[in-house]
Amino acid sequence: MLGVGLSFWASAWRPTVALPLVVVFLVLNWFGDSLDGTLARVRNRLRPRYGFYVDHVIDLAGTTFMLVGLALSGFMSPVVALSTLVAFVLVSAETYLATHARGVFKLAFLGFGPTELRIVIAIGALWLLRGGEVSWLGTGPWRLFDVGGTVATAGMALAFVVSALRNTRALYQEEKVSS
Numbered sequence: 001m002l003g004v005g006l007s008f009w010a011s012a013w014r015p016t017v018a019l020p021l022v023v024v025f026l027v028l029n030w031f032g033d034s035l036d037g038t039l040a041r042v043r044n045r046l047r048p049r050y051g052f053y054v055d056h057v058i059d060l061a062g063t064t065f066m067l068v069g070l071a072l073s074g075f076m077s078p079v080v081a082l083s084t085l086v087a088f089v090l091v092s093a094e095t096y097l098a099t100h101a102r103g104v105f106k107l108a109f110l111g112f113g114p115t116e117l118r119i120v121i122a123i124g125a126l127w128l129l130r131g132g133e134v135s136w137l138g139t140g141p142w143r144l145f146d147v148g149g150t151v152a153t154a155g156m157a158l159a160f161v162v163s164a165l166r167n168t169r170a171l172y173q174e175e176k177v178s179s
Contacts (some may be wrong), residue, residue: 001031001062004017005069008125012073015129024126025116033114056096059114063088066121067149075132076145084149088157094160098167109159117152121122124148 003025011018027146036055064085071081099105107113124144133141 001025001058002065002146003028004062004121005065006119008066008069009072011075011125011128015037019125019128023122026122026125030115030118033059043132052099056092060089060092070149075128075143077143080146080149080153083153084156087153087160091156091163092161094163094167098163102167102173104167106163109155109163112155120148 001170007018007021009018013023014079033055037051038050059176067076067081067085067088070076071078095105095107132144134144134147135141136147
C-alpha cells in the first residue's frame with residue numbers, strides 16, 4: 001500500500017505511468033494480504049494473535065499511505081482524505097474491539113469488503129486517466145475520488161454506528177446483572 005500511495009502521489013506528474021502502477025500495487029497488496037494466512041495454515045505455522053495484529057497494523061498504515069498519496073496527488077481533497085481516514089480508523093477500532101470483547105470479527109458491510117474496495121479503487125485509478133472528474137444529478141464537475149471518498153466515509157460512518165449498536169446490545173444481553 002506504500003506503493004499505492006506513492007503511485008497516487010506521482011500521478012500528479014506522470015499519470016500515464018503512475019496510475020497503472022496503482023493497479024499493480026493493489027493487486028500485489030491483495031495477493032500478499034490473501035496469501036499470508038493461507039500459507040501459515042498450509043505450513044501449520046499458525047500464530048493467530050501475531051498474525052491478526054500485524055495484518056491490521058499494516059492495514060492501518062497502508063490505508064494512511066494510500067489516502068495521503070491521493071491527497072497529495074490533487075485527485076482527492078485533503079479534507080475528504082482525512083474524513084475517509086477517520087471513518088476507516090473508527091470502523092477498524094470498532095471491529096477490533098468487537099473481536100476482543102465478543103470474539104466476533106466482521107470486516108465486510110452489506111457484502112462490501114477489502115477485496116471489493118481494492119477493485120473499486122483500481123477502477124477509479126484507471127478512470128483518472130480519462131480526466132478524473134464526474135458530474136452527478138446535474139451538479140459538478142466533482143473530483144472522482146472526492147465523490148468516492150465522501151460515499152465511503154458515509155458508508156463507514158453508517159457501518160460504525162450499526163455495528164457499535166449491535167455489539168453494545170449483544171454485550172448488554174450477554175452480561176445481564178442479576179438484581
